[in-house]
Amino acid sequence: MRQLLKGNYAVAEGAKLCRVKVISAYPITPQTTIVERLSEICANGELDAKFIKVESEHSAMATLVGASSAGIRAFTATSSNGLLLMHEVLHWVAGARLPIVMSNVNRAVSGGWNIWADQTDSISQRDTGWLQIYCESSQEVLDSVIMAYRLAEKIMMPVMLTYDAFFLSHTTEVVDVPDIERVDEFLPPFQPEYKLDIDNPRMFGGLISPDYFYEHRYTIHKASLEALEYYPEVCREFRDIFGREYDITEEYRTDDAEVVVVTAGTITSVVRITVDKMREAGKKIGLMKLRVFRPVPIDRWRNVLGNVAKVVVIDRNLSPGLGGVFADEIQSALYPLENRPSIYPVVAGLGGRDVTPADIEGIINHALSSDDPAGAPLFWGLKQ
Amino acid sequence: MERTTQRMIEIPRDVMTDEELWQPGVLSCQGCGASLALKLALKGLGRRTVVVVPACCMSIIAGPYPYSASQVPFLHVPFETAAAGASGVRAALDIRGEEDVVVMAWAGDGGTFDIGLQALSGAAERNDDILYVCYDNEAYMNTGIQRSGATPAGAWTTTTPGEAVKEEPKKDIEKIMLSHGIPYMATASVAYPADIYTKFRKIRSIKGTKFIHILSPCPPGWQIDSADSIRVSRMATQAKVFPIYEVEDGRYTINVYPEREVTVKDYVKAQGRFRYITDDVVNAAQELADRKWEELTGMVE
Numbered sequence A: 001m002r003q004l005l006k007g008n009y010a011v012a013e014g015a016k017l018c019r020v021k022v023i024s025a026y027p028i029t030p031q032t033t034i035v036e037r038l039s040e041i042c043a044n045g046e047l048d049a050k051f052i053k054v055e056s057e058h059s060a061m062a063t064l065v066g067a068s069s070a071g072i073r074a075f076t077a078t079s080s081n082g083l084l085l086m087h088e089v090l091h092w093v094a095g096a097r098l099p100i101v102m103s104n105v106n107r108a109v110s111g112g113w114n115i116w117a118d119q120t121d122s123i124s125q126r127d128t129g130w131l132q133i134y135c136e137s138s139q140e141v142l143d144s145v146i147m148a149y150r151l152a153e154k155i156m157m158p159v160m161l162t163y164d165a166f167f168l169s170h171t172t173e174v175v176d177v178p179d180i181e182r183v184d185e186f187l188p189p190f191q192p193e194y195k196l197d198i199d200n201p202r203m204f205g206g207l208i209s210p211d212y213f214y215e216h217r218y219t220i221h222k223a224s225l226e227a228l229e230y231y232p233e234v235c236r237e238f239r240d241i242f243g244r245e246y247d248i249t250e251e252y253r254t255d256d257a258e259v260v261v262v263t264a265g266t267i268t269s270v271v272r273i274t275v276d277k278m279r280e281a282g283k284k285i286g287l288m289k290l291r292v293f294r295p296v297p298i299d300r301w302r303n304v305l306g307n308v309a310k311v312v313v314i315d316r317n318l319s320p321g322l323g324g325v326f327a328d329e330i331q332s333a334l335y336p337l338e339n340r341p342s343i344y345p346v347v348a349g350l351g352g353r354d355v356t357p358a359d360i361e362g363i364i365n366h367a368l369s370s371d372d373p374a375g376a377p378l379f380w381g382l383k384q
Numbered sequence B: 001m002e003r004t005t006q007r008m009i010e011i012p013r014d015v016m017t018d019e020e021l022w023q024p025g026v027l028s029c030q031g032c033g034a035s036l037a038l039k040l041a042l043k044g045l046g047r048r049t050v051v052v053v054p055a056c057c058m059s060i061i062a063g064p065y066p067y068s069a070s071q072v073p074f075l076h077v078p079f080e081t082a083a084a085g086a087s088g089v090r091a092a093l094d095i096r097g098e099e100d101v102v103v104m105a106w107a108g109d110g111g112t113f114d115i116g117l118q119a120l121s122g123a124a125e126r127n128d129d130i131l132y133v134c135y136d137n138e139a140y141m142n143t144g145i146q147r148s149g150a151t152p153a154g155a156w157t158t159t160t161p162g163e164a165v166k167e168e169p170k171k172d173i174e175k176i177m178l179s180h181g182i183p184y185m186a187t188a189s190v191a192y193p194a195d196i197y198t199k200f201r202k203i204r205s206i207k208g209t210k211f212i213h214i215l216s217p218c219p220p221g222w223q224i225d226s227a228d229s230i231r232v233s234r235m236a237t238q239a240k241v242f243p244i245y246e247v248e249d250g251r252y253t254i255n256v257y258p259e260r261e262v263t264v265k266d267y268v269k270a271q272g273r274f275r276y277i278t279d280d281v282v283n284a285a286q287e288l289a290d291r292k293w294e295e296l297t298g299m300v301e
């Protein structure tokens, strides 16, 4: 059924369609309407789930550790400071191989309060073991929740899907909300091999000596990489049932492109428009949208970008002292290639600063006119 | 120090099970109260129990991978998340239709009085149907004896070193928990095993948040001989430093009345950790113990 939904409501619909059984979350702008909506549908019986109204995000994630260990499908949503507060438990969840799904609304990290779009929050959790999927539209958000559970429960790893504050969380779009029966067809009930069970008592998450810990960590790494094999299959099945295409990355007019712009999140929509416009003017520009960022789809990046002359990476995030993180990782992925492209790292739009088609054109023109990428990021739109 | 003969403990043998849900061979020190307390607690609770343990000595004692001392499911969680983790297990078990399975968070004093207090308060405020047990050895023992909010005044720890012993008295966790209006709150001590057993049997049928605070001796932390850990724990109760009582829906019952005159001074003298305690601190502790005992007996009448 087609509905008008804001990104946050699309998330709530997604959780509902997946028949999550335990929800635990704590309000933070701009995620709050997810908490409100889920509270409402749990209260009115639309969703048969227990919503545990915890006193913090740290406890929200810890509560899901308990619920998921007991073999129940669990969900939470957060943003920025809330995500950062969860940090310790995020590592724990991946270490415990719990297939929890979380949506994160990308919001700037404080000090100096800022509630607007910025991907530094999720980027700063990239080493936790959580799979990360960046979304561009409300439809993609909803669909990604459904696909996330399918992926998570297959490889027993947690999945975070993440999307920009306000530009997506609070923007209304037309969304095709699938029938729950079709979702049931796609997503079987969660039945883990091991769970807290008094008839089969086991110990979970105890002390692991140096004799085993290295291998334990390696299996987590391997499980994460399995997502690169399995996610395309998930996407194919999703397409067969629901008719919408997704992939590990999305390429747009990259085939003969001389410059490919790499983005994640809502800036992608702006770049897509700009690519069309510049193509009309005869410039060979393409776009690669990052969807799966953890695990790193290194072969895919190499295939798409390996033979391009110039790659512009736009980061709406900043690792102080380094620059944008997407650019950094793409650079290392491409480094071993003989004909590696010139990389133009750009930081833009931090803390919700608008990035317009004119900005994108300016950024691309900068790359077109320069033959010497400095390596250091271009801080686009920085006021002097 | 004179040794008192232990009185026979009346264990209700008609109901006491021989089943051991806590296996031997655990990694505890000799004379460890934590392991003994858990063994007794599980005897009272029986098999239909899930244990949730945050970082504390019990994370080690319970056994390293691939071993486990527990015959009931055992979930380790981060340090400050025992209560939240237990709430999550509770919700999941309810969904699975296993409402009768007891979910027990088993945390140290650091995980309860200090870093885990926020999550515990949240669970208690929601009155989640969990049992939260704090085994209190009065310091961070797992990390090698550092002060906690449960360390008594006058005690040495590695962060209240040498003669610079702890100045602040122990936090009143019982009052904190009771102020949440929970249906059951009790204290217990490994010196009174029958009492532990009885209490854990009882809580099976109480819905809502239950809190049990167990005094749990730590020979290396208290600087006592491991053979003395029960005797010293018993002195704590006899000296009214650690009274044994329970509060059910606001009704107070004192479970152990001191049988002989033991002063706070006697109690601290028995432990190396109080080597540098001053007379003033001992006197203040005695006053506090007397006042609290009076308060407590007043609640019973």
Ligand SMILES: Cc1ncc(C[n+]2csc(CCOP(=O)(O)OP(=O)(O)O)c2C)c(N)n1
Residues within 6 Å of the ligand: B034, B055, B056, B057, B058, B079, B080, B107, B108, B109, B110, B111, B112, B137, B138, B139, B140, B141, B142, B143, B148
């Ligand atoms: C967030 C965090 N901070 C610190 C630690 C280190 N740590 C592990 S156990 C512990 C002390 C535990 O003290 P307590 O709860 O009293 O239990 P005990 O070890 O005395 O049995 C500390 C500080 C940790 N695991 N996690």
Ligand SMILES: [Mg+2]
Residues within 6 Å of the ligand: B108, B109, B110, B135, B136, B137, B138, B139, B140, B141, B148
């Ligand atoms: Mg302790």
